[in-house]
Amino acid sequence: MKSKAWVLVEPGRIEQREFDVRPPEPDQVLVRNLATSVCASDPKIVAGKTSFNVYPLVFGHEIAGRAAAVGRDAAREYGLKEGDLLTIEPTIPCGRCRWCRTQYDYHKCRPLKAYGVTMPADQHPALFGGYADYMYLLPGSLVYKVEEGVPPLAACLSSVIGNGVRWARNLTRLEYGDSLAVSGVGSQGLATLIAARERGAGPIVMLGLTRDRHRFELALEFGADHVIDVETDNPLEAVPNLIGGPPDAVVETSGAPGAIDMALKLVRPLGRVAVIGLSGGKTVPLSFDDLVLKGVTISSDHAQAGMYPDAMRIIHSRKYAIEKINNVLYPLDDLPRALKDTADPPEGFIKGAVVFEP
Ligand SMILES: [Zn+2]
Ligand SMILES: [Zn+2]
Numbered sequence: 507m508k509s510k511a512w513v514l515v516e517p518g519r520i521e522q523r524e525f526d527v528r529p530p531e532p533d534q535v536l537v538r539n540l541a542t543s544v545c546a547s548d549p550k551i552v553a554g555k556t557s558f559n560v561y562p563l564v565f566g567h568e569i570a571g572r573a574a575a576v577g578r579d580a581a582r583e584y585g586l587k588e589g590d591l592l593t594i595e596p597t598i599p600c601g602r603c604r605w606c607r608t609q610y611d612y613h614k615c616r617p618l619k620a621y622g623v624t625m626p627a628d629q630h631p632a633l634f635g636g637y638a639d640y641m642y643l644l645p646g647s648l649v650y651k652v653e654e655g656v657p658p659l660a661a662c663l664s665s666v667i668g669n670g671v672r673w674a675r676n677l678t679r680l681e682y683g684d685s686l687a688v689s690g691v692g693s694q695g696l697a698t699l700i701a702a703r704e705r706g707a708g709p710i711v712m713l714g715l716t717r718d719r720h721r722f723e724l725a726l727e728f729g730a731d732h733v734i735d736v737e738t739d740n741p742l743e744a745v746p747n748l749i750g751g752p753p754d755a756v757v758e759t760s761g762a763p764g765a766i767d768m769a770l771k772l773v774r775p776l777g778r779v780a781v782i783g784l785s786g787g788k789t790v791p792l793s794f795d796d797l798v799l800k801g802v803t804i805s806s807d808h809a810q811a812g813m814y815p816d817a818m819r820i821i822h823s824r825k826y827a828i829e830k831i832n833n834v835l836y837p838l839d840d841l842p843r844a845l846k847d848t849a850d851p852p853e854g855f856i857k858g859a860v861v862f863e864p
Pocket of ligand 2: 616
């Protein structure tokens with residue numbers, strides 16, 4: 507059997523290659539990929555603009571698939587059998603370092619082992635990423651069974667929903683009845699909205715741009731109380747007008763320099779601001795008087811260590827049509843177009859996913 511795979515050969519150059527697919531070792535799982543959503547970090551991985559820069563690399567780390575063959579020991583380790591639908595955490599914790607002995611911080615494990623990010627294709631069995639027909643799971647992976655009936659296009663967003671849980675629970679510590687503004691209506695903003703709803707937070711206001719019309723519609727479907735186009739309305743006036751005062755918390759997902767400063771101005775005194783959008787290396791001026799005199803708590807992080815149990819509960823609940831976040835689909839051959847659209851989204855684009863024949 508053969509598997510097509512996209513290999514990042516060197517910064518800026520990807521090519522499609524064919525790999526032999528052999529039965530997994532006793533401690534491995536062979537996965538038939540079904541859907542791999544395109545992460546905003548994928549174009550940066552291709553450009554060599556992350557701190558890892560591993561080549562050659564079969565990339566793609568937001569994965570849903572079906573167990574095609576399960577090694578004897580792996581079957582015991584994961585409680586998996588052939589045919590099971592699954593999703594994985596990108597990180598494989600070493601289990602021994604100080605970070606891996608914590609509940610929420612094992613994404614800090616170094617050297618980081620992460621599918622589609624740091625596991626090179628020149629090491630056997632090479633297929634360690636989602637932009638390939640098949641991939642292998644090594645021992646110590648964090649594997650989650652997905653119930654039948656859950657669309658793979660929802661299951662592959664497990665890490666994105668896990669992000670939302672992290673921003674809503676660990677960073678802004680939202681509780682029942684906390685008001686929230688979410689800046690940015692991309693997949694991160696929408697995942698934050700879903701996780702915040704699950705925490706009982708509300709009212710929730712989503713802030714976006716004029717071109718985010720499609721995203722606003724989905725946000726309202728997911729239960730946003732209000733949406734504000736910051737190009738036509740000033741959020742510093744509109745948000746307090748809509749919800750009766752400044753919000754208890756703001757999650758800034760866009761990384762736009764102006765939006766980060768706006769979040770500090772918008773939040774209530776002694777409020778919490780989570781800043782998780784990357785600014786692409788830009789230095790961002792902040793109004794420190796707003797920060798100090800209001801007593802704002804700023805927090806930040808990335809990844810989703812420890813968040814999957816909650817993320818999987820949300821995905822399995824089917825309360826939200828999470829798969830609608832992946833609103834532009836591509837066959838594997840069209841990955842270059844998917845990466846281009848992700849870096850420079852066309853009208854109506856929310857998030858792209860590569861889908862495979864089942
Ligand atoms: Zn990602
Ligand atoms: Zn570790």
